Amino acid sequence: MIPENLFYTKDHEWAQINGDTATIGITDYAQHSLGEITFVELPALKKKLNVHDVAAVVESSKAASDVYSPLAGEVSQVNDELSSQPELINQDCFKAGWLCKLKVSNPDTKHLMTAAQYEEYLKSI
């Protein structure tokens, strides 16, 4: 359930880096903990985010949680599908349920975990 090619945070966000674009979302563990997701608040386009800035808010019937940016960059695209179908995050959190894309240059990933490290981390919590 944990895709190999992504980076992960302790707050259960993932990032996929493709050239100078990073796609951001929340992990299966996060969507499962939140339960049925009812609303997603996405960032404004061109918003500049630092690592750990609030990138989005994901709301379920149980809680509203901040999603922190795993990387620094400028918001270049948001997943508009989520406004009418927030459940995409529950159904397919690593693909169709992505939240936003950041324009990044030479992204620093030292603070992020690999899939194997994240899997270990999940066992520890």
Place this chain on the structure above:
Amino acid sequence: MSFIANTQEQQKQMLAQIGLSMDGLFADIPKEFLEKKFNLPDGMSEFDVRNRLADLAAKNHIDLTCFLGGGFYDHFIPSAVYAIIGRSEFYTAYTPYQPEISQGTLQAIFEYQSLICRLTEMQAANASLYDGGTALYEAMMMALRITNRNKILIDDSVNPIYRVMIHSYTKNLSIELQETKNDQGLINRKALLEKLDDNTAAVIVQNPNFFGCVDDFTDLAEAAHKKGALLIVSCYPISLGILKTPGAMGADIVTGEGQSLGLPMSFGGPYLGFMATKKDYVRKMPGRIVGRTKDNQGRTGFVLTLQAREQHIRRDKATSNICSNEALCALTALVYSSLLGKDGLKQTAQLCADKASYAWQKMTAIKGVKSRFGAKWFFNEFVLELPANAAEIAGKLIDKGFAAGFPLSRYYEGMENSLLIAVTEKRTKQQIGMLTESLEAVL
């Protein structure tokens, strides 16, 4: 500590159990905060207490004919209001915890929200807030959240009591609060439009404003929206029976004091703050919201909705620290409005306006008395410019049996001789005539 229902013997046992003395138990509290004397008189018998309270109550001038307004108004309250809200199922001022078990209360709140939406012509209302002033503050904070900006414009024709509250709340926040000075009793359009910029979160105005003058803010809403700012309108619900609604003007957030909807005037409340907004902003709205839904057997039911924004779930990230509502006051407003109905509300508003207009004509005909702002449109309140100090005149009129109005010098410079007079449907032609005569006599 006599209010704690345990005996000295029990206290001794409890302290022994935890191995502390009474002083030891409170050792962490600095000595100066442990003052034992509260300067209270000795205890009295019930009979003596009743007499004492009756003496104190008798000091109130409850028999004055009321021409006082300024945000709170002396409207007629049908007895049926008390009969309905006094039912024990309803008679608590507080919002229900474990709310879904109280379906009747939730239905009442849902209907109240619908009432506020219809009155203001807005799309969504919350379950109520404490009063008109805190509701306006919450609206301001909501605008800051929506726009991610930090500048607020407010005209000084907005109720000064609300402005004082907003200043107190925001004193230690990094908000740029700019006030414009009214232009002859109406908002200072020129100054507001000049100050409106890309960092402005909201423009705050009131209709009818504190001087009673009526305005149409459609142009201001358009100007604000062009700059990405919101328009917040504070309003007087009874006036909405006949005036253009904030919703029709394009307001983004509407608040107000709900006292005029069946609540008596009393010093300090409890009062009722209402708030309504556009559907797009519902998630940024503070407070509780009741929704109507169906249960798993298809039966209609009511629930608290969008709770994930609230502080018991979102903690420090909550939309607001308001997690409660004025349930009984909201119910009162609902019952009052339902008893009046659409036509009754219109009629009440029309009576207020007509009687105020009559009073204005009579009083501005007194020699030396003028209308402070000329012949501007007003609803049920207007400002008289007297030839003498308004506070002194109002004092003299108390002896004649009138709460004649609100002397504006308390909040506005250069208005020492200005008296704000309110007229509701309760005032008779005779009472208006008597106030006019008395005013003429004391000048």
